[in-house]
Amino acid sequence: MIIKDIKLSNFRCHKEYGLDFDTHTTQILGENGWGKTSVLEAIYLAVQGKSFKAVDREILRRGAEFYRVELSFLNGEKTTVVYDEGIAKKSFLITDKKWARLPKKNRYPVVLFEPADLSLITSSPTRRRDYFDRFLAQLFDEYNHSLSQYNKALKQRNELLKKEYVRQENLFPWNILLARYGVKIRMMRARLVANLNDSLTGVYRGIAENRDEVALKYDSYTGEALESEYLRLLEMDYNRDVLTGHTNFGIHKDDYIFLFNGVPADGTASRGEMRSVILALKFVEAEMLFEDLRRRPLVLLDDVFSELDDTRQKALVKNFQENQVILTSVK
Numbered sequence: 001m002i003i004k005d006i007k008l009s010n011f012r013c014h015k016e017y018g019l020d021f022d023t024h025t026t027q028i029l030g031e032n033g034w035g036k037t038s039v040l041e042a043i044y045l046a047v048q049g050k051s052f053k054a055v056d057r058e059i060l061r062r063g064a065e066f067y068r069v070e071l072s073f074l075n076g077e078k079t080t081v082v083y084d085e086g087i088a089k090k091s092f093l094i095t096d097k098k099w100a101r102l103p104k105k106n107r108y109p110v111v112l113f114e115p116a117d118l119s120l121i122t123s124s125p126t127r128r129r130d131y132f133d134r135f136l137a138q139l140f141d142e143y144n145h146s147l148s149q150y151n152k153a154l155k156q157r158n159e160l161l162k163k164e165y166v167r168q169e170n171l172f173p174w175n176i177l178l179a180r181y182g183v184k185i186r187m188m189r190a191r192l193v194a195n196l197n198d199s200l201t202g203v204y205r206g207i208a209e210n211r212d213e214v215a216l217k218y219d220s221y222t223g224e225a226l227e228s229e230y231l232r233l234l235e236m237d238y239n240r241d242v243l244t245g246h247t248n249f250g251i252h253k254d255d256y257i258f259l260f261n262g263v264p265a266d267g268t269a270s271r272g273e274m275r276s277v278i279l280a281l282k283f284v285e286a287e288m289l290f291e292d293l294r295r296r297p298l299v300l301l302d303d304v305f306s307e308l309d310d311t312r313q314k315a316l317v318k319n320f321q322e323n324q325v326i327l328t329s330v331k
């Protein structure tokens with residue numbers, strides 16, 4: 001899958017904008033605030049079905065009534081995304097057929113590399129969870145579904161807990177859903193981490209040219225509890241949940257810990273080593289997406305190329321030579 005060109009209307013700061021892509025590498029150069037990240041966001045939206053950072057209302061150019069993204073592929077296919085502020089809905093047009101969601105066969109894998117990813121190891125558990133959630137959602141449809149069911153149930157349960165009085169039995173239907181989807185999500189996360197670990201060290205050594213060992217540890221707040229045990233532990237927290245006004249037990253508290261030679265990388269690995277770890281993670285992600293989806297992922301590099309030193313830049317170019325790469329840099 002190769003993208004050919006993009007046309008934007010009312011997409012963030014772009015009133016009307018168009019760009020042709022090279023089949024291999026395209027560089028988007030612009031000053032800060034020119035709208036480089038927005039172009040990557042539009043591409044991502046057209047191939048993944050949603051933005052990596054915002055909702056439609058925020059994307060819509062201030063004062064405009066609709067936005068449109070038209071992404072054409074080299075094979076003649078075209079995806080058009082239109083958001084209409086009047087009805088607050090977006091639709092996907094694929095060769096004259098209209099969809100409320102981007103159909104699976106029109107979704108293409110993407111490896112996105114943002115500046116914030118460079119500090120993934122030292123940033124918050126929430127960011128790490130979001131990061132791997134996004135990756136898992138590309139790999140498994142079922143993950144997407146389970147996560148949205150889980151989040152809906154969590155929201156409803158938390159709303160009840162914020163009310164003045166809530167009886168334990170009123171929480172029960174939500175507890176059931178949280179336990180069911182919580183366990184599914186945890187299993188998929190654990191499987192992903194095991195798969196990543198199969199190649200992380202090898203790929204890392206290819207970049208850093210040393211014998212260090214890199215691994216990812218999935219640290220679930222829920223331990224290894226299966227559905228009935230999960231439910232029991234969730235229910236045991238009833239009093240605490242009532243006091244704090246939210247759900248304390250669950251996979252929404254999970255974290256991923258990067259290990260460097262067996263100990264947490266945060267606090268031991270150097271800045272450069274952490275960058276190489278992230279780079280290795282991106283390479284492994286690209287490989288896994290290709291293996292699982294049989295499509296070479298599109299690589300979007302937002303402002304990161306210039307952040308890397310010579311060796312890491314070379315590793316990046318070499319690793320992604322088979323992929324179409326779109327990168328942005330500040331002029």
Ligand SMILES: Nc1ncnc2c1ncn2[C@@H]1O[C@H](COP(=O)(O)OP(=O)(O)OP(=O)(O)O)[C@@H](O)[C@H]1O
Nearest residue numbers: 012013032033034035036037038058059060061062
């Ligand atoms: N909904 C919107 N309507 C109009 N302008 C917007 C909207 N959302 C964001 N902007 C503006 O669009 C501009 C472009 O943002 P973007 O992040 O794409 O720029 P950038 O070129 O990536 O900048 P940087 O080099 O700083 O990363 C910013 O000035 C931002 O304030």
Ligand SMILES: [Mg+2]
Nearest residue numbers: 036037302303
């Ligand atoms: Mg930017």
